[in-house]
Amino acid sequence: MRSLICPRCGATHELTGRKRGERFPCSCGQELVTPAPRLSTGKVVALVLAVLVGLPLLVMAGGALVFWWRVRQVPPASDSAFRVDAAQNVALGDEARVNVIALCDAVQMYRAENGVFLVAGPTPREVPRGGQAVPFPHDEAFEKLGFAPGTAVRLQYQVEVREDPVGEPEVICYARGDRDGDGQNSVYSVTLDANGMTSPIQVEREDE
Incomplete structure (x- = not known):
């Protein structure tokens, strides 16, 4: 049974039947207001548990929604490499520099695990002309190295x-392209020595 004690005279008033926020006078003239009902201990515990359980589920649901949205933005796998390059307006020289370094890193990692340098390529067999992307064919050596420049490439x-x-054994990693399609290739190379040291990128005929 709910009750309210007057702060002025100490009289006790039963609140049964009174609404929350209802104002009424005490016999001493003090105006009293019916307070909101207090939650029982059981209800408080239930509310806390609902918050603790529901919040992580809400966060997970939000994360799943964001992941779904990002997946919808990814181009189809069949030509994603070409689409990404085109969208980002990546210069052929920048693409060559990034990938030739990645290729030599892959060669060094393979040697660290297997004790030998691995020969690979040239792949594709012909240097792509005019900066146009061509399919990157299956190549067992590149697969062993873990080098995957994309399903479509603009360089050999x-x-x-x-x-x-x-x-001593020495490795040279190459990326070759023909930006203007005149048959003269731009050549980007990195040399890897037996100690695992790489040279700066060497570039020949970059404007070709």
């Missing part, structure tokens, strides 16, 4: 292994 890639002047 190769890993060549030879001996340096003192007889």
Whole structure:
């Protein structure tokens, strides 16, 4: 049974039947207001548990929605590499520099795990002309290296292994392109020595 004690005279008033916020006078003249009913301990516990359980579920649902939206924005896998490059207006030279470094890193990681340098390419067999993307064909050596420049590429890639002047193995990683389609190739290369040290990128005929 709910009750309210007058702060002036200490008289007790039963609140049964009175609405929340209802004003009424005490016999001493003090105006009293019916307070909101208090939650029982059980209801408080239930409310806290609902918040603790419901909040993580709400966050997870929001994350799933964001993930779904981002997946919808990804182009189809069949030509995603070409679409990304086109959308970002990536220069052929920038693409070559990034990928030739990645290729030499992959060669070094393979050697660290298997003890040998692996020859690969040239792939595609012909250098793409005019900066146009062509399918990147299946190549077992590149797959072993874990080098995947995309389903469509604008450059030819190769890993060549030879001996340096003192007889140690040396790797040269190549990316070749023909931006203007005149048959003269731009060549980007990085040399990897037996100690795992890489040279700066060497560029020949970048404007071709």
